[in-house]
Amino acid sequence: MRARLLKSLLLVALATVPAIPTSVAAQGLGQVMMGMSNGGGWVGIPIQHGKGTFSTATLPTAAMSIAGCVNVWWGHSGSWEIRAHESVLGSNLRIEAEPGQGVTFEHDFGMTAQVDIEVAWSEPRDTTLMLWIGVDPTLEAPEETCDPYEG
Numbered sequence: 001m002r003a004r005l006l007k008s009l010l011l012v013a014l015a016t017v018p019a020i021p022t023s024v025a026a027q028g029l030g031q032v033m034m035g036m037s038n039g040g041g042w043v044g045i046p047i048q049h050g051k052g053t054f055s056t057a058t059l060p061t062a063a064m065s066i067a068g069c070v071n072v073w074w075g076h077s078g079s080w081e082i083r084a085h086e087s088v089l090g091s092n093l094r095i096e097a098e099p100g101q102g103v104t105f106e107h108d109f110g111m112t113a114q115v116d117i118e119v120a121w122s123e124p125r126d127t128t129l130m131l132w133i134g135v136d137p138t139l140e141a142p143e144e145t146c147d148p149y150e151g
Contacts, residue, residue, distance in 0.1 A: 040068065040134035040145060045117070050124035055116045058088065061109035067139045069146035073130035074100035078122035080129065085116045102132075102146030106139060 045052045072080050076099040084093045088110060095103060119129055134145025 039136070040132065040148075042073075042148065043131045043133055045119055045129040045131065047119060047121055047125075047127045047129050049126065050121040052119040052121075052129060053117060056114055058112050058114040061111065061113045063109055063111055064137075065106070065108045065139060066135055066137050067104070067106040067141075067145070068133065068135040069102040069104045069143065070095075070097070071102035071132040071134070071146050071148060072097045072099045073132065073148075076127070076129065080122075081120040083118045083120075087114045087116065088112050102134075102143075104143055104146065 045054065070082075078099075080097040080099075082093075082095050082097060085091070097103060121127070121129070132146075132148035134148070136145050
């Protein structure tokens with residue numbers, strides 16, 4: 001279940017672009033697939049008063065399997081709680097993340113996915129949470145996807 005929601009979180013993250021603090025912009029399926037083929041990318045989630053939320057539309061996931069890593073940008077402070085609910089599968093996930101410490105995952109998708117994300121920061125301030133979402137579609141070395149790069 002944890003891997004399934006981390007995978008869903010990955011897809012959600014790849015479906016968004018770095019955003020200004022008041023919005024999250026969705027990308028098209030072509031841009032999501034390009035991010036996956038490039039090994040991942042950075043995602044911005046607006047945080048106000050230490051909290052942030054967003055939801056995806058129902059996205060086609062074509063029953064694919066991937067492995068990867070979610071990594072909070074090393075320049076952030078505090079701790080981050082990320083809760084995800086994938087409504088198509090009905091799964092839930094809660095993870096605690098520290099800046100610069102990646103969390104690896106593997107997941108098999110169904111044909112579609114829709115994810116609601118809630119983020120809570122240990123500091124009640126405004127920022128944009130920057131997450132590196134790394135992807136290894138070969139399923140061979142997800143730990144290597146934890147190191148962000150400028151792609």
